Amino acid sequence: MKKIERLNGIIYLIKERKRISAREIADYFEVSLRTVYRDIDALSQIKVPVISYEGVGGGYEIDDAYFLPTVKLSDEELNLLMLALMAGKEIQVPGSGLTYEMLTLKLKNVLYSQNRRGSSAFLDNCVFYTGNIRPNCYPDHLLKTLIQSFEEHLKLKITYFTPLTNSTNDRLISPYRLEYDLGGWYLVAYCHLRESKRMFRLDRIRSLELTELRSEADKCLPFINEENAALEAGVTVEMDDDLYRLILQDTVMSGHNILSDQPLTIKLYAHENNVLELLMRNPDKVRVLEPETMIRSIRERTEHLINNYFKL
Numbered sequence: 453m454k455k456i457e458r459l460n461g462i463i464y465l466i467k468e469r470k471r472i473s474a475r476e477i478a479d480y481f482e483v484s485l486r487t488v489y490r491d492i493d494a495l496s497q498i499k500v501p502v503i504s505y506e507g508v509g510g511g512y513e514i515d516d517a518y519f520l521p522t523v524k525l526s527d528e529e530l531n532l533l534m535l536a537l538m539a540g541k542e543i544q545v546p547g548s549g550l551t552y553e554m555l556t557l558k559l560k561n562v563l564y565s566q567n568r569r570g571s572s573a574f575l576d577n578c579v580f581y582t583g584n585i586r587p588n589c590y591p592d593h594l595l596k597t598l599i600q601s602f603e604e605h606l607k608l609k610i611t612y613f614t615p616l617t618n619s620t621n622d623r624l625i626s627p628y629r630l631e632y633d634l635g636g637w638y639l640v641a642y643c644h645l646r647e648s649k650r651m652f653r654l655d656r657i658r659s660l661e662l663t664e665l666r667s668e669a670d671k672c673l674p675f676i677n678e679e680n681a682a683l684e685a686g687v688t689v690e691m692d693d694d695l696y697r698l699i700l701q702d703t704v705m706s707g708h709n710i711l712s713d714q715p716l717t718i719k720l721y722a723h724e725n726n727v728l729e730l731l732m733r734n735p736d737k738v739r740v741l742e743p744e745t746m747i748r749s750i751r752e753r754t755e756h757l758i759n760n761y762f763k764l
Contacts, residue, residue, distance in 0.1 A: 473511040546590040583635025587655035649675035692737035
């Protein structure tokens, strides 16, 4: 990183953190403390109002009134921003259509004004495959209402479509968190109708409105803790050595432990659906040993497949 880029970065970092130590700056930019001290001195010389505090809890601050004008973006920065925007379009953030288009136009204008045709050619050859769900539409003001609900800790009243019954019904919910998975956005919330944690697909919410009732999202915690306990218990599998090397960096292998080398026996700490997907894709290379509940689930699924395809 060039010095001028690091100096600008230090300004952004201090303004974001409000107060930060020289050691934290050094760790962030992977430079020595001596380099940080020289950079702070350089900023002071060009009249950047850096305030230094000594002693325990000390560090650097920048006057809140100080404004750093927009700087010229590097090719790498522009490419990263454009890639992020392309990914954002694919995951279809609710209510972001026009904002996305305007921001894309602004960045493309920078690209073209600086004659960075190479960057444009690179981006034209980037493709994203984000999952299996392709939402059609979202209710108006969905994201704005969700943000307000989280910020003000208020319950939501939603009208939700259930495909299995081809019907809609009203729910009172306390939003807990927003998740994205396999191409779809989900709202994890406590459902006061079912008195349980539920996941609501955003594109199946037909309408929503903010209430004046205080959120009770903490009621999700016992269910979250139960799910986390199942993850911590793990799933024990035997796995083919070649498959192990092939999928070592996959999400399903995150945090795994090797219990035995011959045969290769592994403890996986992944969601049941992820383990089942791994098994179904590699039935001759993976075998679940425990827990018994998952073995029963696999046996039931297998029996259904046999009944469907090998009826006498």
